[in-house]
Amino acid sequence: MSNNDQNPFQRKVMTRLPGLVGAQWWNEGLSAMSDPVSRRKALQALAVFGGVVAVGGIALASSGEDEFLEMHDALQMQRQRGWNFGATDDTLTFTSQANVPLRPQELSALATELTPKQDALKPFYQATLFQSVSTPGSLVNELRPIYTPEMEAAFNQGQALATLFAEQPEAARATAVLVDLPGPESVAFAAALARSFEPVFTFDNWPHPVGVVPAHLTLAAVAYYQSTLRQLAQSRTLPAPPVFVMDRQRLTAYTDQERQFDNRYMARMPASEQLRKLGIQHVLYVVPGGNAPLQELDDLNEDFVAWRTAGLDVKLVATSDFRPDPTETATSGVASGQPTATADGGTPTDAGTPALASADAGTPADAGTRVATAGSTGPRHWYYGGSRMAHNSFWLFYPWGHTRPSTGTVHGIPSAGILSTKDVTQTPSNVSGGYAYEPTRRNTMFSAIPRGATGAFRPFPSGFGKVAMRTSSNSRAILGPAFSSRSSWSRSSSYTYSGG
């Protein structure tokens, strides 16, 4: 009997760090999943058995090759090998590039600059995406600020919501807003709220040229709004309620292990008791309208259900519920001295955002919510339900307000000012049913209902956010990634904003 037979447990990892000591073993006496297979089959297997294979790192020998595949944390590999490792010949694509200069020195400050000012919110902030440009390098040089029509719309929708909360400050203080739109639009929507809500960015990945999540576009949108966010942070009154800024594309389907890089991640939300400590009683979850389902993304299900169980009121609103009033013209109700945006969307000023931070911005109710919609003849306001008279019916569907609007105006125009049905002058019929939403438990890849102990969901499911690396069987050195960069995937139409 060989030594290996007598000692079948092989130590695979031994970690000794100041903060951690530990080890992992693999029982070579159990032979499951150790049959040699081709690399392609190995990759397919990794998708299914990622956890197990990654753990052992020994199981999937490539046929005829003196190497095997080992799963690694994708972000960890990027940090070690560079943001674009394995695809250094590929480039990122940015459409709707904004006419604002890129300042690498300012980008390097993103991670610290966007840290919430309130200590209570800092634990939920993810600086990961911003850390990708914290040092000079090729990513900084490739980055281009963007300002897309979708961002413009999201900004207007965010400002419409801001006007509602401006009229109900008590409700605002007790509400956490979760914006879960495609990254650039989430950034724009949050920027519109950022005068009175403190943004908590949750972007927990790095861009990659063949990344399944187009994180570079989110970063490009943040670069566009950087100066605005900086100004708003300085002028914001604290304590301020949080707006959690999420990239809806974080769970984009990962289907091609050979040509895509899995830079997916899952959102990490505060526990209900942590929200309570912040004074939060309500959660407003913002999703796209259209065909998007009126429910939370899979990684949020357990959090939402737990929040509801703990007594937090979790409701949903679709951005499509906020639309311009088609009956308003460029001149109707326009108060003098208010910022007016142009339609070219080329600079942050065009988006009306500096108005939020400027001295004459007043309240969010009058802070640059008018924008010129492409093709229109002049600026129009955006409202819940698409009309001024319907706007305040929001508080009927989301009954969190306690006070009658103090100013009685919205966008400087007399509002419906409703708090009860009898005051409703116009109830919108064309809004989503988000107000009736209630989170319910459902099975997802993130579900964790362990036998015996409940409530301890794990950060990442198997095979999620991982990259298969070819590893030498002899030296155990990492030879390179298993995915290939030979495709022109990053220039495909997979991304909303790509292709330019």
Added chain:
Amino acid sequence: MNYSVFSMQLVMELQGEDDSTYRELHKIIRSAPERTSYAQMHDYYGRICNVLRRQSDRFTMGVWDYWDDPSRAPRDFQDWVDGLQGKEARTEPAPEDGHPRHLACTLALLLQHGSTSDQRLGQHCDIAEEKLWRRSTFHHLLKGPALLNFLHVKSDVVYLLPGDDPACGLTHQDLAGKNFHYLRQLT
């Protein structure tokens, strides 16, 4: 082959940087042999669990799972293995603030699903709902690895925070942060 998984993470307050429990656990884990037998592995986990059980009154927070769902077990186990990368560990001591530091000990076992070891451990982990988060339950569960024939253990992982520098103990803020959001207070 299908798998089940047993995992546990325990937190207790460090009694200074010379905490004897930390020293003992650190010594055992540091001695991890490169190759070992089923019996030695059984002994190895037995020693770790015994050290912990003797200190069960000190447990402040914890989490444990037993999954006999083959579709979930590998990924759950992988999540614990990922902890070896040290993402949750301190890279340097926290500034002295007069508050106590904490150690966290984690162990996870990937078991052959349906094996006698798996069945024994499954029965051992059948805990009533109201007792899930008691120190006494964790004390009980720490007897579980001793029930195993390591022939049926496909892989296992154990780690201790802090590592080689006892000054890198976890602060209360660390434990209240997102990296440990899943921990429960024990009673």
